[in-house]
Amino acid sequence: MFPKYPHSTVSIQPFDYEGVVDLESKPRCKAPTSGMMNADVTLADELNAFYARFEAAAKDAKDANASGANGCRHEDTASTGNTFIISEHDVRRAFKRVNTRKAAGPDGISGRILRACADQLAPVFTEIFNLSLSQSVIPTCFKESIIVPVPKKPHPASLNDYRPVALTSVVMKCFERLVKDFIISSLPDTLDPLQFAYRPNRSTDDAISHLLHTSLTHLDTRGGNYVKMLFIDYSSAFNTIIPSTLTTKLEHLGLSSSLCQWICNFLTGRPQAVRMGGHLSASLTLSTGAPQGCVLSPLLYSLYTYDCVATTSSTTIIKFADDTVVVGLISDNNETAYLKEIRNLENWCQRNNLLLNVSKTKELIVDFSTKQERNYQTPIINESPVERVNSFKYLGVHITQDLSWSWHINTVVKKARQRLYHLRRLRDFRLPSKVLRNFYSCTIESILTGNILTWFGNSTMQDRRALQRVVRSAERTIHTELPDLHSIYSRRCWTKARKIVKDLSHPNNGL
Incomplete structure (x- = not known):
């Protein structure tokens, strides 16, 4: 008969296994040959060198810029600015919010361990984090990263067709989140109002x-x-950031010298290797750019510009x-x-x-x-x-060029209809209506309502009917009533308007 998960009260019903036999009967992939493995090793080394190509250019830029000629400064920062201190409560909360599905970094510490042992580990890492902040130095093991190349195209033809995504320490990600929250809270309200990323009440x-x-x-x-x-x-863009230039800009924004030097240390002396399949390239040490995939990188880039x-x-x-x-x-x-x-x-x-x-x-x-x-x-x-x-x-x-929305809506409808096929397939597997409803919300409604505040109000009735037909098709598939798009649009408009009215620094406040 059908099994149950050990130590679980969840019973697996027979219909949950429908289709599994078909999947298991498909021919398995061939084992990689030695030629394929050698190609992976060569490609990994080439990609690592390609991602490090901005090092020389950054050194030339620092030589041309007097403010950054000496790189990160390492003077005693004990008396410059207020020291950022992390509490044990904040560390514990950060560990308990870790996404356990994320892969472990080079240190092998998984998010599952941090979440399960948050109470025991929080005191130890609180001391480590605060020591790191006070000395403006980050342990090298926290800065190590494994780059996983993600293809930008279905069939990559050049090294530039791979996007570098850094797999870093989960512990360091928690540390970065705490630092990021502090930086955001310390920024002046007048800071570039037309930068809409990583600001409260902006999207x-x-x-x-x-x-x-x-x-x-x-x-x-x-x-x-x-x-x-x-x-x-x-x-x-992220790979070309000069840490010393960023440090100077952060000091102009009012961040303490010790925190600025901590950020500079975070971006310099970073060992990285590229993993391609089961193969790892030789390690290179970088002191330019911000690794994609790190928590702090997008915020640091927005402050850099x-x-x-x-x-x-x-x-x-x-x-x-x-x-x-x-x-x-x-x-x-x-x-x-x-x-x-x-x-x-x-x-x-x-x-x-x-x-x-x-x-x-x-x-x-x-x-x-x-x-x-x-x-x-x-x-x-x-x-x-x-x-x-x-x-x-x-x-x-x-x-x-005519600021009409028919082209956008046609694209959205086409993409949503492709997801309807998967919804029908799940229905054929006799999944509960609640599961189908969640699938619709995550994969179809999210497409139909993406940035809906910007285009739905000026859409034509013909385009709105095309959108609503997708919703009705989903209703017939799930056999339950779904919210219409006009109601979603109206509700979000009111919510957004109230937030903007309360935020005097919002660039759209005067509209």
Whole structure:
């Protein structure tokens, strides 16, 4: 008969095993040959060297920048700024919130152990964490990382088609979360209001809404106005951060010298190796960039770019982490300020060791005027022209040159219908309605309502009916009533509006 999990009260029903026989009957993968294994070893070493390619460029940038010529400073920081002290309660809570499904880091300490033994381990690690903060030094074993290359494409053709994701110590991730919370609470409210990532009460909805509102307000001011949007793409943005430059910027933001030096130590002297299949490359030590996959890396990058702001009233720079868009509000066919802003951004990137990827940087023009022909100027970055497109996917939303939403909604409906197939398959396995309802919420409703505040209100009735047909199909499959999208949209609008009204520093507060 069908088994039960040992030491569990959960009984496995026969229908839970339907389909398992079919899966087990499929032919298994062939064992890897020696040629395949040698290829994995070679590729792992090549990828590790490829990910470390910014070390030399960063050294040149530090030599050119007097403030960072000496790298991280290691003076006595005991008297500079307030020392950040972590409590045992905070460490215990961080351990108990660990996701046990995450893989262990190079130290082999799993999240399951930390969570189960949080009460016993918290006192020990509290002392270690506070000692690390007071001395601005992180143990090397906490900084070790194993890079797992994640393909960006179904069939990678070059080294750049693999995204480096760092597998780091779970203990260090908990430590980073505590430091991240302290940094966020210490930042001034006036810090770059148009950076919408890692700020309280900010989201992708806010960034897209601000972009659309800024554009539409300018277009409605008078006839003949048009808007240019330059969507910036950086080459390996996280890997090019210069720790000494970041330290200087953090000190300007008011963080204590000891914490700034701790962050600099966190980013320098990092041993890393690449794991490809079952093979591990030789280890390299890096002192440039922030490893992707670490808790602190996205926040540190957003702080690294806090001084990248617009210099004129007719341009705006909107950021969500490394997703950046330069908005030019053009009047009287005068694009001088817009083109100057692009040159300023290019110079800023050179000073901060960031590389603009011109091939993936795109320009979108929104022009509702039909009475005159335009002679648009093409932006030039690094002596290369920027490609002009009719639509661009920004933070998960397809923005078109006419600011309509049919293209985006058609894409969403198509993707949601593909998930309906899996929902029907689960129904055929006779899973409970509650499970099917959860599957719908996680995989279908989340697609239909992604950034819904930015596009649903201006969608056509035809597009709304197409969206609602997906919901009705799911209702027939699950045999239960599901919330309609208009109700979800209205509820989220009220929730978002209340939060914005209470937050006087929110850039959309005055809308």
